[in-house]
Amino acid sequence: MNAGDGPHSYVQNSSYQRGxxxxxxxxxxxxxATKLDIKNLPNRFCIADFGCSTGHNSFPAIxxxxxxxxxxxxSPKITSENLEFSVFFNDVITNDFDTLFRSLxxxxxxxxxxxxGDFHGRLLPEYSLHFAYSSWSLQWLTAVPxxxxxxxxxxxxxxxxxxxxxxxxVCDAYLDQFEKDIExxxxxxxxEMVSGxxxxxxxxxxxxxxxxxxxxxIPSDVNLLGSCLLDMARKxxxxxxxxxxxxxxxxxxxxxQLKTILNKNQSFTIERLEILNNPGKHTLTTINARAAFFxxxxxxxxxDHFGSEIIDELFELYMNKxxxxxxxxxPDNDKSTVILAVLKRKHN
Numbered sequence: 200m201n202a203g204d205g206p207h208s209y210v211q212n213s214s215y216q217r218g219x220x221x222x223x224x225x226x227x228x229x230x231x232a233t234k235l236d237i238k239n240l241p242n243r244f245c246i247a248d249f250g251c252s253t254g255h256n257s258f259p260a261i262x263x264x265x266x267x268x269x270x271x272x273x274s275p276k277i278t279s280e281n282l283e284f285s286v287f288f289n290d291v292i293t294n295d296f297d298t299l300f301r302s303l304x305x306x307x308x309x310x311x312x313x314x315x316g317d318f319h320g321r322l323l324p325e326y327s328l329h330f331a332y333s334s335w336s337l338q339w340l341t342a343v344p345x346x347x348x349x350x351x352x353x354x355x356x357x358x359x360x361x362x363x364x365x366x367x368x369v370c371d372a373y374l375d376q377f378e379k380d381i382e383x384x385x386x387x388x389x390x391e392m393v394s395g396x397x398x399x400x401x402x403x404x405x406x407x408x409x410x411x412x413x414x415x416x417i418p419s420d421v422n423l424l425g426s427c428l429l430d431m432a433r434k435x436x437x438x439x440x441x442x443x444x445x446x447x448x449x450x451x452x453x454x455x456q457l458k459t460i461l462n463k464n465q466s467f468t469i470e471r472l473e474i475l476n477n478p479g480k481h482t483l484t485t486i487n488a489r490a491a492f493f494x495x496x497x498x499x500x501x502x503d504h505f506g507s508e509i510i511d512e513l514f515e516l517y518m519n520k521x522x523x524x525x526x527x528x529x530p531d532n533d534k535s536t537v538i539l540a541v542l543k544r545k546h547n
Contacts, residue, residue, distance in 0.1 A: 202253065202295035209495045210255045210298065216335040217256045218479020219401045219537050223334070224263050226473060227399050230541045231267040234470050236395035237329060238546075240282075244268060244329050246309075247287040249318040249384075250336025254288065254299035260332055261286055264399075265309060268330070284309035289318055317341065319383040323391040331388055334401040340448040341380050344372035347446050358439075360425035361418050361447045377450040381460050385542075389466035394546040398467070404474070404538045405451045415526050416535045417451055423527070424493060427516040428505070436509060445504050447497070454538050467542040475537040480530045489527070490518045 204210045246264055251257040265284050272282060288299060292315040303311060314322050318333070319341050346354035347362075347369055354368040362369040388398060405416040425442070432439045452460075454474055461469055483489040494514050502510055521527045 203298055204253075204302075207491065207494055207498065208253075208298075210253050210302075213252070213255055213492070213495065214482035215477070215479040215492050217259075218477045218482065219334050219475070219539075220256060220260050220263070221478055222475045222537070223399070223401055223539050226471065226539055226541070227263060228267045230397060230399065230471055231264070231330075232271050234541065234543055235268070235271060235330070235397050236543070237393060238395060240272065241329075243283045243285055245285045245287070245323075245327055246330045246332065247289055247314070247323065247328055249289045249331060249333040250339070251288040251290050251294075251299065253295050254302050256334065257288060257299075258302070258304055260334065261309070262304075264330060264332060286311050287314045287323065288312070289314040289316065289322060292316060319380050319387065321387045321390060325390055326393050328388070328391045329393055329396045331392065331396070331398040332400075333398075335403055337381065337384065337400060337402050338377075338449040338451055340373075340376050340450060341383070342376065343446045343448045344376045346372045348444060350443075356446055357443050358425070358429060359422050360428065360442070360445055361421045362450070363418060363422055373450040374452070374456060377452060377456075378460050381457075382464070385461075385464045385467060389464075389544065392544040394544055396544045397470070398540075398542040398544075400538075400540045400542065401475075402457060402538045402540065403451050403477075404454055404457065404536050406534055406536060407453050407455065414532045414534045416533070420489075420493065420527065421447060421497075423520055423524075424497070424513075424517055427513055427520060430516060431509065431513065436512075437505060441505065445501075447500065451535070452538075454536075457538050457540065461540060461542065466545055468545060469540065470543050471539070471541040473539045475539055477535065477537045480533045480535070483530060486518050486521045486528070489521060490514050493517070 202208065248257045248261065286309045288311065296313045316322050346352040347356040349355055354372040356369045362373045364370060428442045432442050458472055483492055498510060526532055
């Protein structure tokens with residue numbers, strides 16, 4: 200994500216992702232109240248946000264979680280004296296943790312620490328984690344599937360920068376990588392989490408079917424950006440092979456795909472699985488706002504591959520294409536959804 204707090208930063212352009220929390224809040228509160236089941240409650244309660252970015256959307260989520268836990272353990276049936284919270288903010292090692300810690304809300308009621316690293320692997324000590332949270336992060340893959348960049352493969356993704364539903368082999372390669380990565384994430388959390396602990400995972404998703412003539416999902420938006428890169432290649436700004444070798448490392452599952460993957464895991468039970476209509480899409484009311492959202496998320500990946508000198512031109516072209524399409528102008532056409540999965544660590 201773009202660092203800092205400038206006009207192109209993630210901090211200034213993540214209202215779309217923030218919308219998830221607005222609809223997930225009552226579900227998270229209810230699941231903590233009814234499903235969190237930790238024996239021998241410790242004095243220090245450990246929470247982790249996996250994929251915290253610069254904290255703008257993480258801090259309100261942590262507030263919701265800690266308040267719900269405090270409310271639960273104020274019950275006269277449960278005694279907890281001086282319950283303290285430790286919150287681990289996790290993201291990749293290149294994340295802008297400096298902005299995160301400079302932005303911490305005043306008078307927080309928890310101890311904050313950074314845990315840099317890939318959340319698909321182990322990050323915390325065994326049996327130390329009581330509640331895990333991740334929002335708008337698990338779609339990111341550990342790597343682009345090898346087959347989509349192989350010109351000799353049926354899954355070669357020539358001319359596009361993400362899968363599209365009309366290329367089954369490409370979709371299958373992305374789904375296979377997504378499944379492997381989710382399994383790694385769950386295996387790692389299973390070691391770190393105490394029995395009876397909970398995870399609340401908000402994963403951006405797509406419906407099983409949608410009509411590209413009148414509606415769209417995020418992969419459609421991204422591939423429009425890819426068409427802009429191809430246009431620039433044809434103008435001689437770089438060669439087309441440069442575009443063919445660029446694929447974005449994320450996947451948006453359907454609800455059924457994610458449910459199937461989660462059900463395979465033997466360490467967690469699915470306590471709740473809901474499809475939420477993300478109200479964040481209605482915060483992108485202009486073409487400029489939608490382009491800024493995409494730039495905040497993708498700029499570093501694009502400049503690493505194509506160089507920084509093309510970025511302004513690319514997003515100017517992208518805005519022109521968005522404006523010319525009746526499909527992308529209206530937020531209600533966006534059929535992207537969010538899956539909220541609440542998982543519970545089985546008792547050993």
